[in-house]
Amino acid sequence: MTTAGQRPMRADARRNYKRLLTEAKRAFLEHGAEVPLEDIARSAGVGIGTLYRHFPTRLALQEAVYHEEVDELCTKAYELVESESGGEALPAWMRSFTTYATNKRGLMQTMKEVIDRRSDLFSRCHDEIQEAAGAVLAAAKDAGTVRPEVSVSDLLRLTHGLSVATQHVPEDADRLLSYLLDGLRPQG
């Protein structure tokens, strides 16, 4: 957003940036992640060139749009670790993850990149979600509901997989989640 280390963005640039983000968010939600970028530019009242200057690729725009969502998800993770007793935080967090998947169209594709790739673009997001998931996972291990050898990457990949699996059948999410949680439990 700010041109790192240099003078801040000009007022019009900042205004356009925000408008683009707002309209992109609406557009992704209403029309899916494949909505034409030219439509987003138009509804933001800027030229297509301006969109491309701020967001060189579609993925860059998605990342920017969903960074907020990722932040929310991270915040929720820490809240749950604080408020919930014992092993309740993990199921609750994974549940919100799948809920995001059903509601925010296109978010999962972005999440996949965030989890898989370690590009410059995503490394901030990557670290944040990794840390948040780590906190929830640690709490679950402390409570004894997850075996110690499960890694944060494992958890994120499984959660992502679950979200993809239940994206179009949210009513099945709880049952599938409970199978998954049973699998992570220390085995007798």
Add this chain to the structure above:
Amino acid sequence: MTTAGQRPMRADARRNYKRLLTEAKRAFLEHGAEVPLEDIARSAGVGIGTLYRHFPTRLALQEAVYHEEVDELCTKAYELVESESGGEALPAWMRSFTTYATNKRGLMQTMKEVIDRRSDLFSRCHDEIQEAAGAVLAAAKDAGTVRPEVSVSDLLRLTHGLSVATQHVPEDADRLLSYLLDGLRPQG
């Protein structure tokens, strides 16, 4: 392929159909599921119009290409049920599922449609895979390695989710699969 109930396809039509299928298979494998259809038509030595006549949509072509793969997967399911002892068939089958996911680029998108949708286009595939998965699942339940209330849909969705999750980290597939299997086991 044959114009149901009517006279068979003309020789040239049948030849072109097969060429298209062969080239599409290669192209999907080499360049991913988003490869331009015009490239496929060109390498099959036919016009783009011919491709569209045989396969009205990209998904129709993918379905045709991957129907073979789905068949293989189904065959393997029955073989495993025959040859493997007790609860070994299910893990082995799920493992081959994830292997397909890493090797056949684009297959998973098609599988998702097959599992989720119940369109005319997919209903044959849908039924086949459903039945094959049912056989493996039944064997596992008999062997006592999966609890009785797990449905075929549950199994397919979880397996699909797992495949998506491990698509780019095949080396983690076995560990994640074992978590999943533990989750399906009758809980003590």
Add this chain to the structure above:
DNA sequence: CCTTAACCGGAGGGTGCCTCCGCTACGATA
């Protein structure tokens, strides 16, 4: 052979992607 309808193929119109560069206006400076 002749006929005919099934089949072919690619031109062409449409949509969206992305770049490039002449123009605009922000805001620093005096």
Add this chain to the structure above:
DNA sequence: TATCGTAGCGGAGGCACCCTCCGGTTAAGG
């Protein structure tokens, strides 16, 4: 408040791909 250097704007234009349509071609039955 006027001036000026430049960050930022925006859309024309070239490209890639999609998909349809229809005049020409040819397999195959009589």
